[in-house]
Amino acid sequence: NAGVMQNPRHLVRRRGQEARLRCSPMKGHSHVYWYRQLPEEGLKFMVYLQKENIIDESGMPKERFSAEFPKEGPSILRIQQVVRGDSAAYFCASSPYRDNYEQYFGPGTRLTVT
Amino acid sequence: RKEVEQDPGPFNVPEGATVAFNCTYSNSASQSFFWYRQDCRKEPKLLMSVYSSGNEDGRFTAQLNRASQYISLLIRDSKLSDSATYLCVVSPTGTYKYIFGTGTRLKVLA
Numbered sequence: 094n095a096g097v098m099q100n101p102r103h104l105v106r107r108r109g110q111e112a113r114l115r116c117s118p119m120k121g122h123s124h125v126y127w128y129r130q131l132p133e134e135g136l137k138f139m140v141y142l143q144k145e146n147i148i149d150e151s152g153m154p155k156e157r158f159s160a161e162f163p164k165e166g167p168s169i170l171r172i173q174q175v176v177r178g179d180s181a182a183y184f185c186a187s188s189p190y191r192d193n194y195e196q197y198f199g200p201g202t203r204l205t206v207t
Numbered sequence: 208r209k210e211v212e213q214d215p216g217p218f219n220v221p222e223g224a225t226v227a228f229n230c231t232y233s234n235s236a237s238q239s240f241f242w243y244r245q246d247c248r249k250e251p252k253l254l255m256s257v258y259s260s261g262n263e264d265g266r267f268t269a270q271l272n273r274a275s276q277y278i279s280l281l282i283r284d285s286k287l288s289d290s291a292t293y294l295c296v297v298s299p300t301g302t303y304k305y306i307f308g309t310g311t312r313l314k315v316l317a
Contacts, residue, residue, distance in 0.1 A: 124303065126303070126305070128305075128307075134309060135211075135294070135307040135308055135309040135310065136251065136294075136305075136307040137307070138304055138305060138306070141303055141304075148303075149303075149304075182248075184250055184251070186305075188303075191303050194239075194303075195241065195253055195256060196253075196305060197253065198250040198251050198252070199250060200249070200250050201249075201250050203248075
């Protein structure tokens with residue numbers, strides 16, 4: 094049973110470019126969460142999605158960031174016009190149920206903005 | 208005050224030692240509690256959920272004190288492979304949100 098998969102594992106972008114991060118949840122999991130971890134900081138919730146629905150994006154910056162989880166295919170976190178401050182590790186997690194349930198994390202995508 | 212607070216450490220302990228970490232949380236409505244382990248530049252991995260009655264998994268014991276709003280993790284007979292950052296996670300009642308502490312670093316020394 095494959096775990097949560099994320100790609101790419103490392104992504105380098107110049108300022109102003111777009112970054113697309115992909116996440117495939119564990120088999121049987123329909124709930125996907127994105128977190129960001131800045132250097133030397135804890136993980137911060139960004140967005141929670143189910144298939145074709147954004148349930149909660151309260152942790153997402155208002156501009157340049159968007160997320161989707163289409164009916165087919167992985168969940169995508171998209172960052173437009175990246176800035177140096179976007180450099181971080183972005184982790185995706187999935188769970189089979191919603192509230193107060195264990196979440197399983199993917200290996201993360203390390204984004205570096207030069 | 209942070210929602211979830213942990214002593215960042217590092218805790219440097221010899222192999223075989225017993226070490227304990229505490230984590231305090233501010234939201235009394237918190238429902239679910241977890242300990243995750245994170246190795247350097249890797250993803251968090253679930254170590255154990257924390258139940259009201261406390262729970263044990265091999266060398267690891269987790270306790271919850273709702274009155275004082277803290278959870279603890281005890282590691283007995285420390286191994287070199289236990290060296291990692293231990294993340295405390297709190298989830299308020301009826302939500303999916305995980306609120307992470309910044310982690311406690313443990314280094315087990317030979």
